[in-house]
Amino acid sequence: MRRTDRLFDLIQILRDGRLHRASDISARLGVSIRTIWRDMNTLMASGLPVEGERGVGYILRAPITLPPMILNAVELEALRLGLRLATQGDDATLAKAARALAKRIAAVTPAPTKDEGDLFAFPGPTDNRAPKHLPPLRRAIKAHERVTITYIDQRGTESHRDIRPLALEKHAQVSTLAAYCEARGDFRSFRVDRIVAVTATGERFPDEPGRSLSDYRARMDSETIRDQG
Structure with a gap:
């Protein structure tokens, strides 16, 4: 049994909230008591609310699982985005x-058709018109x-632009749209609230080539894309 699988089985055993002795767990999983001791130390070090010690036993003090849920596509995208933002915090x-x-969710859900980090931005207090356009x-x-x-x-000047929208991004409290402007023949960044x-x-x-999101990102790494205000 792989160690990751064994750690998962340990958590399932502890979910009942009862005190479990290492000798009983080792017999159940077919491994040595020392292996259980090491695995329990790993679970404790990971932050799980597992308490116990050698010779006494181990117990899970708080629930660590969620009830089964069915998520629709938009809810799943929101979950993935929230996790992405947390990883960048x-x-x-x-x-x-x-x-x-995020890895655990990816293992049991359909792969996204596109990187959600390129699709979403969160409206903030200064985004006046932004939410309805997102x-x-x-x-x-x-x-x-x-x-x-x-x-x-x-400057208050109104214009009409034919663009290829590439990504929604967030800078402080302002949502911006990365795009390729057909008229200008170049990349532009637009404030969504404008x-x-x-x-x-x-x-x-x-x-x-030369008009894609990867090209935009490459340009961003080497120079500043013109901000349309």
Whole structure:
């Protein structure tokens, strides 16, 4: 039995909330008592609420499982995004736990068709019009569909742009849209709260070299993409 499988079985045994002796567990799993001692130390060090010691036994003091749940596609995407944000946070312990949980969820759920981190942004206090535009922008990014946006820059000038939406990002309290602007022939970054309207064109765009999200990211690493205010 692999150690990861054995640790999982240990947790299942402890779930009943009773005191279990290492000798009983070792006989049940077919391993030595010393192996159980080491595994219990591993579970304790991982932060699980397991208490006990050699010669006494081990007990799980708090529930660590959730009841079975059925998630729809949007709920699953929200869960994945929340974990992604946690992995990028400043709390190293929380980030490590989020990465571990994300792997466990990935093992039992369908693979995402696209990296959700490229699809989502969270509206904050300063995002005035942003929330209502996030769903159609997410759909367009997923579908690789060109859209036309009506945009007001920081000077108050209104313009209409035909763009290839590539990713939604979050900077402090402002959501931004990374895009390839057809008219400018270059990448642009738009503040979502300054988008007045989003119109779907029904036209899909290919993943062309020099105009893709990976190209945008490469440019971001080497220089600043022009911010449209």
